[in-house]
Amino acid sequence: MKEKVLTEHFGLENLYKIDVYQKQGGYRATEKALKKMSPEEILEEVKKANLRGRGGAGFPAGVKWSFVPPTDKPRYLCVNADEGEPGTFKDRYIMSHNPHMLLEGIIITSFCVGINAAFIYIRGEYEAIALRLEQAISEAYEKGFLGKNIVESGFDLDVYVHRGAGAYICGEETALLESLEGKRGNPRLKPPFPASVGLWQCPTVINNVETISNIPHIILNGAEWFIKKGLPKDGGTRIFGVSGMVKNPGIYELPLGTSLKDIIFKHAGGMKEGKKLKAVIPGGMSAPILTADEIGIKMDFDSLVEANSMLGSAAIIVIDDKTSILDVLKVVTKFYSHESCGQCTPCRIGNSWINKIVKRIAEGKGKKEDIDSILRLASNIEGNTLCPLGDAAAMPILSITKKFRKELESHL
Ligand SMILES: Cc1cc2nc3c(=O)[nH]c(=O)nc-3n(C[C@H](O)[C@H](O)[C@H](O)COP(=O)(O)O)c2cc1C
Ligand code: SF4
Structure with a gap:
């Protein structure tokens, strides 16, 4: 069984171009979902896959989509690409290496939920990546994967890139909506939740880049395959971003449930020469800190909650004994x-x-x-x-x- 899912083809030259992406089987999931599956079947598969949100809270994506009520109002998808949590740098790898994988996820999610307009809210500092996304979007329009009557399925979708202006709070989903509406990014009181009252008061699905990027893989390979990649209640892999005092900082795509110790000492090469481990922040700066004795823990949502911390954005910050x-x-x-x-x-x-x-x-x-x-x-x-x-x-x-x-x- 292949190990990696999202990052499998990252080493390929020009993967961000649609022709190269299609040679690797790209847009087959879109064809399958829009021509051979009903929205209900897609929703069922995503629910069964136990795909939990990769933005922070770990809420199951399929369940979130099912909260969108039947209504005459338009519905929207907002992809959260704000990536503001300190220590987090995974989404930018996805968007710059494989923007079409994200676009496929957006198309299938939108088809499933009955959405005809999707927004990618990207942090302003990622200008080069925003340009790359815009390039990918125009390629997808040219090939008939966006716009009217996508792959002759009768389904229409437009995708827009919106740049943020550098506030961490705009990654919070309701602040993101305010910002997208052109206002100051102040969070809204919840409930109502965005699934029922979101962008311009319309039902809105908000998901992280990594969450949405998993969708084409679930459609092509099925929910059972996805669960086997991770844990029964926490399907798939995670892209762990390791930073700090390790020999090899970077991103590591590994099954959910991999031990924190293995991530630091096997995959990231262990501590830098002459440094000893003192503490680890396991899920972006908002996650409660773990001491060096606590790193035997499995990296999945439930194990971290049990340890009074959180998996969050899976950004692992490694702190050494010389750091005060x-x-x-x-x-x-x-x-x-x-x-x-x-x-x-x-x-x-x-x-x-x-x-x-x-x-x-x-x-x-x-x-x-x-x-x-x-x-x-x-x-x-x-x-x-x-x-x-x-x-x-x-x-x-x-x-x-x-x-x-x-x-x-x-x-x-
Ligand atoms: C202060 C704050 C900042 C956040 N920043 C981000 C962010 O940069 N990216 C992100 O995907 N989610 C962020 N979130 C979580 C989002 O509010 C939301 O839960 C998430 O986008 C939902 O997507 P998911 O279910 O796919 O994880 C943040 C939350 C808070 C409270
Ligand atoms: S809404 Fe309240 S908790 Fe949230 S950032 Fe603003 S002041 Fe802080």
């Missing part, structure tokens, strides 16, 4: 205090207050009560905000402060 945990906390708290949109008090005030305390400790002016103040402030953010950025900030701050309390106290 205070510096880590400084980076984390600076980021969230800067990126808070400011709508709710615990997030707006709490994050900047914690960052001020951490900076003060780093300047050698820490007070005895500072560690407890950080814990109290972060606990007051957690669960008390309008959008999940509040929790995304509080979780790493709380875990770092609790697990490395002694080291932090040594700075007071």
Whole structure:
């Protein structure tokens, strides 16, 4: 059985061009889905595959699609290509190496949900990739895979690329919708969820780039094959992005359930010369930190929840023994205090207050009560905000402060 799914052909020259992609079997999934399958059959297959969202929360994609209500209003698909979670760099590999795989996923998803307009919301810094996507989209129109009557199935779809302007919060799905509508990217209160009230108040599916890119493979090979690639409740592979103090940082596509230890020590080559492992952030900066003793863990959504952390965007940040945990906390708290949109008090005030305390400790002016103040402030953010950025900030701050309390106290 072939090991890789999404990255299998990444080494091929010019894979991003439609002719090369088609030579590898590209657009066969589109033909199959639009000509031989009904939307209901596609939905059933995606549900059976247990494809869980690759953007952060791990919500099953098929279940999310099934929440879209029957309505006369237009429906939309928004592909989340904001890739703002610190440490995360997987989606850009997919979009730059294999943009047509993503487009196929978009076509099949749209056909399944009854969508005729799809948007790729891409972070503004990815300008070269946005251009590549636009090039791929125009090739797909020329070959009849986009536009009117796609592969003579009677199905119409237009795809647009929309560039963000550099705010982390615009990766949060409702902030993304506001931004796409031309407004400031402030998250909306949920419910209603975007599946029923989304873009321009219409039903909208929002999925991550990697999630959508799995769809053509599920259609071609079936749900059972997909589940065997990973775990029964968590089908497929994940593209793990490993950064930090390892010998070979980069992306590694591996089955869900691969151990964190193997990813760091087998696949990423282990620690750099002379460095010892101190801690790992396993799923992008918002994920609670793990200590060196905790890396025996399996990398899938449920195992990480059990370990009080999260798989998130599967971005693994490896921290060595020479790195001060205070510096880590400084980076984390600076980021969230800067990126808070400011709508709710615990997030707006709490994050900047914690960052001020951490900076003060780093300047050698820490007070005895500072560690407890950080814990109290972060606990007051957690669960008390309008959008999940509040929790995304509080979780790493709380875990770092609790697990490395002694080291932090040594700075007071
Ligand atoms: C502050 C914040 C930032 C986020 N940034 C991203 C992002 O850059 N890319 C992404 O796919 N999801 C991001 N998410 C998650 C999205 O809100 C949403 O859950 C996801 O796009 C859904 O797709 P999925 O179900 O395919 O994972 C972010 C969430 C929060 C709270
Ligand atoms: S939690 Fe933070 S980012 Fe989210 S709405 Fe409130 S202030 Fe804005």
